[in-house]
Amino acid sequence: MKKLLIIALALTICAFSQEATAPAAQEAPAVAKPTWIWDGAECQVSDKYSTKVWYNQGKMPLFKANEDGSFTSSGPATRFMTLEPGQWLVFEMLSSKHLPTGKYHAWSLHFRKEGIGKLAGNVVTVPTGLYTMQLSDIKEKVNSSMNFYNYNMELTLKYIKMVKEPENYIGVEYEGGKDRIEVGDTFKVVLKLAQPCEDVTCKVMADIGSGITAYSINGKDNIELEAQDDDCKLWTATVTVKSLPPTTAKKRYGKRSVMLKASVLGSKFSTPIYTYIPYAFGPAPEKKAQ
Secondary structure (H helix, E strand, O other): OHHHHHHHHHHHHHHHHHHHHOOOOOOOOOOOOOOEEEOHHHOOEEOOOOOOOEEOOOOOOOEEEOOOOOEEEOOOEEEEEEEOOOOEEEEEEEEEEEOOOOOOOEEEEEEOOOOOEEEEEEEOOOOOEEEEEEOOOOOOOEEEEEEEEEEOEEEEEEEEEEEOOOOOEEEEEOOOOOOEEOOOOEEEEEEEOOOOOOEEEEEEEEOOOOOOEEOOEOOEOEOOOEEOOOOOOEEEEEEEOOOOOOOEOOEOEOOOOEEEEEEEEOOOOOOOEEEEOOOEEOOOOOOOOO
8 A cells, every 4th residue: 555655646746847847838929019009999080170089071970880890981081190210000901892972992091291191092992901011201200190081982991000010011121211212222022920831922013093003123023032930930032123114204103102912821821911112113203494
C-alpha cells in the first residue's frame, strides 16, 4: 500500500512540475485603438454645423445605422475632423449600388484644407473591400471639415477611422521630396498582413473622373511583390519608373488618382485591400506664361 502511495505521489509531483515549466500560450497581439472612429453609432445628421455629428441641410435621412454596427449613406454630408501626421485613414466598404435619382454616380471624401483635398473616391464603380490611406501629406495636426460627397449612390461602410498603423494595409513609400512621381523616380510598395498567406497579387489602377481603369507603370498594370518573412505576412516591391502613360491637358493623374489593389491568396484574411497613392503621377503641368 505504501509503495502505491509513493508512486501516486511521484506521478502528481512530476505532472505539476511539467505544468509549471510548460511555456505559456502566446496571446494574440492587442489591436491598437483608433484615434477616432465613425460607424453606425456615429451617423447622426444635423441641419446645423457641429463638431460632433454629420451636417446636411437636406431633410432626407442621409445616413442610417444598421444592426451590425455599419452605416449606410444615401447622400452627401459634412463632418468636422482632425488629421494627424503619421496616421492612416481606414474604412471598409461593404456594399454599393446606384440609385435611380440621377445618371451621375460618384462618391469621395474631401478634406477641406489647402494642399490636402481628396482622400478617397471613385466615379461609377465603388469596389468593396478594405481601404488604407497613408496621410503622408499631413505634416502637422490639422482641424477642418471633411465632405462626404455622394451622388446617387447607396453606400454601406463598416466604419471610417484614423489609426496609427492598420492591422492590414497596402501603401507606398517615396522619398523623392516631391508631391509627384515621374519617370526616373523610385518608390516602394509595402503590403503588411496580420495573418500569413500563400501568395498575393497587386494591380495598379486609376480614376481621373471617368471610372476605374488599368494604369500601367513600365508597361504593366501589376506589380510583383515578394515575401520578406517566413510566414509571408510582409510583402514589398521596389519600383524604378521607366515609363508612364502619357498625360495631356485633359488627362492628368493627380494626387490619389492612382490606386493599388492587393488580393490575398491562401489566408484566413481574404478581403481585397485598396489604397489611393498620395502622389500625382507624370510630369507637372507647364505654367502658362504671364
